[in-house]
Amino acid sequence: MPEARDDAWRTLSECPLALVDDGYAATGRDIVETVLKNPSIFSSQKAFDVLGSPVPLVPIAFDPPEQTRYRRILQPFFSPRVIKPLEDELRQQVIDLVEPIAAKGQCDFIAEVAGVYPVQVxxxxxxxxxxxRDQFVEWKNAVLGLTAAGGATAVDEAAQEGMQKAAELFMYLSELIQKRRGVPGDDVLSQVLNIGPPDALSDEEAIGLCFLFVLAGLDTVMDALGFGIQRLAQNPDRRRELAGDLSLVPAATEELLRLDPPAPFLPRVTAEETTLGGQTLPEGTRISGYLATANRDEELFKDAWNIDFHRPENRHISFGMGVHRCLGSHLARLEMNLVYEEWHKRIPEYHITPGTTPRVHWPRGTTGLDSLHLTVGNPGA
Structure with missing residues (x-):
């Protein structure tokens, strides 16, 4: 996984339902769809209970009917109608990040663009x-470091620091919610906090929503952008095709997401005994949908392992599917479209800096690059 993730996905895809360290991996598209479309049997709430979060991670850590209520309340605030008016401001933020890189001719794309832009959004x-921004990056990294501990029980210095940073974030959000409650505002948080009964969120629910946004909405876009630019840097024909026709950006975003879902493992726990892929799974069995393998189903995607910006129908499931389909997918798409568009307007030619190797941080619940060092221009120029 660290240096050749496609090889890892190819190996995993050979077994549609595989026994792994923490339960089962559903890698086949049909099996993944069954798991994600049946929340009464494959519970998201039970999967997130093991995190022991001090606040309710709204809405992902709930199953219907509670999840349905949260989704109904929150969906309007993340719709295209709400997101679209932000486009000009968010576009300018991308330009402000990219122009200095074009001028100096090199960068670490993760540290200078992908890692900071989603936080600004x-x-x-x-x-x-x-x-x-930098304070939130620090908080986010510390909290995600805790969740990436893989169940380790040793309370080392890094874990203690992570818990301290998580407490700082909790206190900041608690105070922010108190300030915004009952005060009209155009921002999403103020609007959510001013919903009247019976749909009003409690302080605890609002903090959980903010925590989830930090946990699920920042690193995922960072990782997707890093993977996408890495693939384009390593596939100069596709990069030049995109830079030469920016109308391809929306299709490129979908195709790059198909190949590299930034949250490729969607955990569930069986709420009852069930049969899946010929296996009998007792109640309480952990099973994760492996989206990167499901997105490479040769019956759905011709030449599934290669980049193609002209697929007639790109039915990837990188944002999940069913009741828990990603609430922030419209925002994530907009972020990625803006970065790919403004980057390639200014930097049509770039390559991975010689002597550097992009590596996936692994093992971890999400996948993304630690760094991506790029040099502007043709490698042979």
Whole structure:
């Protein structure tokens, strides 16, 4: 996985339902769809219970009917109608990040673009000042470091620091919610907090929503952008095709998401005994949908392992499917479209800096690159 993730996905895809360290891996498209479309049997809530979160991670850590209520309340705030008016401001933020890179001719794309832009988008959406970006990056990294511990029980120095940072974030969000409650505002958080009964969210639910946004909405876009630019850097024909015709950007976003879902493992736990892929799974069995393998089903995707910006129908499931399909998918798409468009307007030619190797941080619940060092221009120029 660290240096050749496609080889890892290819190996995993050979077995549609595989026994792995933490339960079962559903890799076949049909099996993944069965798991994601049946929340009464394959529970998201039971999967997230093991995290022991001090706040309710709204809405992902719930099953219907509670999840249905949260989804109904929150969906309007993440619709294209709400997201579209932010486009000009978010586009300018991309330009401000990319232009200095074009001028100096090199960068670490993760540290200088992919790792900071989604945080700025979050701050914009929630009506927070952009000068809090670095603080939120620090909080986000610490909290995600805790969730990536893989169940380790040793309370080492890094874990203690992570818990301290998580507590700082919790206190900041608690105070912010108190300030915004009952105060009209255009930002999403103010609007959510001012929903009247019977749909009003409690302080605890609002903090959980913010926590989930930090956990699920920042690194995922960062990882998707890093993977996408890496693939384009390593496939110069596709990169030049895109740079030469920016109308392909939306299709490119979908295709790059298909190959590299940034949250490729969707955990569930069986709520009852069930049969899946010829296996009898007792109640309480952990099973994860492996989206990167499901997205490479040769029956759905011709030449599934290669980049193709002209697929007639790109039915990837990188945002999940069923009741838990990603609430922020419209925002994520907009972020990625803007970055690919403004980057390739200014930097049509780039390559991975010689002597550097992009590596996936692994093992971890999400997949993404630690760094991506790029040099502007043709490698032979």
């Amino acid at each position: 979050f701050l914009t959406l929630f009506g927070l000042p952009l000068d809090m």
